[in-house]
Amino acid sequence: MSSHLSAAPPVAVRVRAPGKVNLSLRVGACQDDGYHPLVTIFQAVSLAEEVEATLATPGAGISLTVSGAQADRVPVDESNLAWRAAESLARYTGVDPDVRLHLHKGVPVAGGMAGGSADAAAALVACDLLWETGLSRAELSDLAAGLGSDVPFGLVGHTAVGTGRGHLLTPAMSRGEFHWAFAVRDEGLSTAQVFRTFDEVVGGSADVELSDDTELMQALRAGDPVGLGRALHNDLQAATLALAPELGRTLEVARDAGALGAIVSGSGPTIAALARSRQHALAIAASWTAAGVADSVHCATGPASGARVLSS
Numbered sequence: 001m002s003s004h005l006s007a008a009p010p011v012a013v014r015v016r017a018p019g020k021v022n023l024s025l026r027v028g029a030c031q032d033d034g035y036h037p038l039v040t041i042f043q044a045v046s047l048a049e050e051v052e053a054t055l056a057t058p059g060a061g062i063s064l065t066v067s068g069a070q071a072d073r074v075p076v077d078e079s080n081l082a083w084r085a086a087e088s089l090a091r092y093t094g095v096d097p098d099v100r101l102h103l104h105k106g107v108p109v110a111g112g113m114a115g116g117s118a119d120a121a122a123a124l125v126a127c128d129l130l131w132e133t134g135l136s137r138a139e140l141s142d143l144a145a146g147l148g149s150d151v152p153f154g155l156v157g158h159t160a161v162g163t164g165r166g167h168l169l170t171p172a173m174s175r176g177e178f179h180w181a182f183a184v185r186d187e188g189l190s191t192a193q194v195f196r197t198f199d200e201v202v203g204g205s206a207d208v209e210l211s212d213d214t215e216l217m218q219a220l221r222a223g224d225p226v227g228l229g230r231a232l233h234n235d236l237q238a239a240t241l242a243l244a245p246e247l248g249r250t251l252e253v254a255r256d257a258g259a260l261g262a263i264v265s266g267s268g269p270t271i272a273a274l275a276r277s278r279q280h281a282l283a284i285a286a287s288w289t290a291a292g293v294a295d296s297v298h299c300a301t302g303p304a305s306g307a308r309v310l311s312s
């Protein structure tokens with residue numbers, strides 16, 4: 001089980017994990033278990049979470065603190081996904097869950113960019129090193145899938161096709177760097193509510209297929225932002241706009257600013273706009289600010305790597 005034969009075990013481990021945007025999100029009809037089958041293409045972006053796990057005295061259990069933008073909106077108890085990640089690793093390996101977790105938020109909270117999932121992925125990797133439990137990537141990925149549909153992608157990052165609930169991943173080829181601007185709304189949206197609204201206003205078809213994304217996959221392989229912008233797709237967008245109609249204006253402002261494509265990120269309410277360059281991403285962000293259609297704005301690039309250790 002131990003991966004450190006002679007080196008002293010770490011007392012603290014810091015791990016970074018990325019937020020994501022769904023370049024394409026195709027949603028099937030709701031199944032008996034309450035989940036929808038998905039075919040999605042994830043791209044990890046440079047907006048990221050950092051999780052520091054520090055050894056706590058035996059019997060101390062888990063404790064958690066949060067810093068960064070919107071930290072006040074993140075639970076600091078056992079409902080936090082990072083806390084649940086540490087618990088699930090401890091249960092699986094039989095170790096005592098004694099750890100202090102500190103999360104530094106860089107991804108919008110409840111924004112459809114999987115910040116909580118990134119925290120869970122980072123906490124799994126950090127605690128696995130800290131407790132010297134030495135799990136394989138496959139074991140970590142199984143634990144991740146038990147925590148949330150988006151958590152396995154937080155481990156692998158880069159660009160990947162997600163099927164099943166979004167948790168079964170196949171890496172996808174992508175060339176070069178893409179530039180994004182993100183418009184964030186302070187008030188988040190519940191993913192479950194967006195899926196329920198999807199059932200009411202759209203309803204998924206029985207079959208969802210990756211073949212519908214041929215043009216998008218070609219654009220990724222060619223590193224072609226214009227083709228990628230044209231092919232961006234989100235089946236949840238109508239449901240998100242039904243719950244937050246003002247986002248229509250945010251999409252419009254991005255398009256008027258020359259965005260190559262603009263979509264709701266995942267279940268929203270963050271809007272993602274693909275830009276020609278970093279300068280162009282800054283210009284789109286400035287247009288949102290000038291139009292008063294975003295509570296905050298960010299620029300980022302993708303793809304970014306999955307959960308990785310910064311220090312131990």
Ligand SMILES: C[C@@](CO)(OP(=O)(O)O)[C@H](O)COP(=O)(O)OP(=O)(O)OC[C@H]1O[C@@H](n2ccc(N)nc2=O)[C@H](O)[C@@H]1O
Nearest residue numbers: 034035036112113114148149150165166191192195266267
């Ligand atoms: C929509 C997506 C797209 O990547 O991302 P976000 O917008 O949340 O970031 C994901 O499917 C969200 O994944 P995640 O946020 O991990 O969801 P989970 O915790 O597994 O599920 C939360 C709720 O969303 C609904 N859900 C989730 C995934 C799925 N394939 N079908 C669903 O119907 C279920 O109602 C579930 O109770």
Ligand SMILES: Nc1ncnc2c1ncn2[C@@H]1O[C@H](COP(=O)(O)OP(=O)(O)O)[C@@H](O)[C@H]1O
Nearest residue numbers: 074080081109110111112113114115116117119
């Ligand atoms: N570590 C965490 N960071 C953020 N939110 C969390 C976390 N753990 C649990 N949550 C809860 O999950 C909700 C959605 O989380 P988040 O991952 O930020 O958004 P999304 O699912 O839209 O990508 C939050 O509103 C919050 O109540």
